[in-house]
Amino acid sequence: MRILHTSDWHIGRSFHGHSTLDALRGVLETLVAQVREHAVDVVLVAGDVFDSATPAAGAYTLLSDVLRGLADAGATVVVTSGNHDSAARLGFQSSLLRAGVHVITDPAAVGTPVVVEDEHGPVSIYGIPYLEPVLLRAQWPGVRSQADVLAHAMGLVRSDLAERGGRAVAMAHCFAAGVEPTPQLERDIQQGGLDIVPLSVFDGVDYMALGHIHGQQQLSPRVRYSGAPLHYSFGERFKPRGSWLIDLDADGMHDAQWLDLPVPRTLTTLTGPLEELLTDERHAAHESDWINVEYTDPLPQRDPMRRLLARFPYCAAVAHTPVAARTDDARTYVERVRATRNEAELVDAFLAHVREGDGASEREARLIAEVVEQRAHAEVTA
Structure with a gap:
């Protein structure tokens, strides 16, 4: 069985005040083409489908179009909610979707898999939506953290799998041990400090598809983050965009490969005196990039954004970061x-x-x- 793991679409997110809807549509259309090209059987979307609990109408249209495209490409699609999503709103849409598209937002569904067959038999796919510990204490006594709720959820998965048998894949939305978050970008999933879920929590399945971290990361051969399909901050600019293509054979996980997604517009940070940035031909190659400028003049300059936009029409952010002059004067x-x-x-x-x-x-x-x-x-x- 061939599985494509993606996450953190963040439909509706803006980039420094600019809409990303059209750029994301193009990238996700490429993802649909990859599903068709590689004969993918199952697509996993591990949370943060939307960027907001109250997405605009255009965000729903894009999601519907992409899910329809994935299903038309022959894939079973399993979607779970993330901490940015409204589980109620995302879950409401699930009853309106076509066969083969499963949207899992209810904690009560944890431990009940979507079962997909291949030539080697069934594969159980366990979707774990984002779980808020405070809201689950009545149903799941004793849970106080993300580690607690994920441990409980995976206990339900392992219990069901023990009776069902066969191969299994699970998906969740959380911080897991060893991750490197992008500062000020991923909204913390925490309670009283950084709440890390140990890797051992995910034991028992052949592959664990994680969401929430926007960069590609491999925590172990069978536990991975795919990251987001778009760059949503300049801090992400060096992180590749794409998804994991996972192959299962009769014995479980057999192979994994990374499929790159296109970057609609390159993100670049330029540093130097403002006049140099405005005139130096070395920067000509970046005139069509998204630009973050850190100008180093000793004093703030007049109208830096207006002047920069004349050369860099996609300048998105400007900061004054003066370089301190070197001095040998050690006096106070x-x-x-x-x-x-x-x-x-x-x-x-x-x-x-x-x-x-x-x-x-x-x-x-x-x-x-x-x-x-x-x-x-x-x-x-x-």
Whole structure:
């Protein structure tokens, strides 16, 4: 049996205020083509289908179109909800979908598999939706963390599998041991600190398809994250986009290969003085990229975004990150102030302090001298 593992579509998410709906549609259409090309039997979507609990109408349209395309390509589709999804809204759509598309959002369904047959017999696919510990304490006494609820859920899976027998695949949406999250991007699944689910929780199945982390990661040969199909932040720009193609034989997991997905627009971070970024021909190759600019001028510049957009029409973010000038002056600020001989030197010492080493420029020094002279003249004539 051939299984394609994807997750974290985040339909409806914006990128620095720009819609990603059209870009995501193109990428997911490529994923549908890969399912057809590689004769995939089952597609697993491990949570965070939508980016919001209240997605716009266009997000529902895209999801319906992609699920229909996957089913038309001959695949059974199993979708679970993630922490970004509204389980109720995503689950409501499941009753309206065609045969062969399964949307699992109810914790009561954990331990009841979708069964798919191949030439070697049945494969049980256990979908585990995102489980909120606080909401499950009445049904599952003693659970207080993601590790607790996943351990309980996998216990239900193993119990059912012990009676059913055969090969099994499971899917969940969580932080698992050893992951490297993208800062400020994945919404924490935690309670009282980082809540990590140990790998041992996932014992007992032939393959574990995880969602929530936006980068491709292999925690063990049989436990993997596929990551998101689009880059949703500049912090992700070096992480490949794609999905895992998993082959099961009669004995279980046989092989895994990575299928790349296209990147609609490259993400690039440019660093340097603003004028250099606006004029240097070295940056010409990035004029059609999504651009994040960190300009290093000592002082903030006027209208940097407007000026950058004239050259980089897809400039999405600008930050002023001045580079501190190197200095051999190890004195404290108080010591430097005490060493000043006049008001001009006092102002220069202050500028060097707030700029972490870079004092007044030549032009600023002239202005400071003029102001100090005018002030002295005013005091004399007062």
